[in-house]
Amino acid sequence: MNDEMMDDEEGGGGEVKTFLYVNRKAPYGTIYALESLEVVLIGAAFEQDVTMLFIDDGVYQIKKGQDTASIEMKNFSPTYRALEMYDVEKLYVDRDSLEERGLTEDDLIVPVEVMDTAQIQDLMESQDVILSF
Amino acid sequence: MLHTVNKSPFDRNTLDTCLRLAKKGSVILLIEDGVYAAMQGTRVESEMKQALEDHDVYVLGPDLKARGMDESKVVDGIQTVDYGGFVDLAVANGPVQAWL
16 A cells, blocks of 8 residues: 555545646637636546646736727636646747747746757656647 | 557658658658559659668558458569557567657
């Protein structure tokens, strides 16, 4: 019996798995980004080990200065700043995707860690579950 | 791990991003509109041949058939699997990243 199993019995909960949420779509043209956030919060509510990764147009989800008043859609970008309260603190961004779009870390609404290709490869390989949006 | 790609390489950058971020030795399976990338004579053929040097690459037969794509014209080295084969790949190579 290892400690982890003992803890599970005491807490009555299931095992904690590592969940990676891969985000590759811009925020308002499709529903993917908003759905991803919903599922991330569900994962966090079940006290799973949650990581978010932003690749390709997914980096636009966390661009500063979003104002959706004129398109009559909810601006959900402030939610990314609230993720910390749900213990979602691992936010990673693909360096190549940022650079291709002329963006830097300063353009982003939340503190992130910018990763190169090899780091992202290792991150994906290390996960129990990957959910792709 | 297993990477699946379900978009046409002529419509989206899904395949490119998959190939850039799939670690050497990981397995790639082309499904749905992703199967177009498996065919000989396309502009992504050299990219697929390059991928075969670092990965086992598979294509889902039923999706080829549904689209009228001839299995005999798949790039050499890409292996065709059926639904059962898809399941076996997922079980043997988890976790799965679905590139959409």
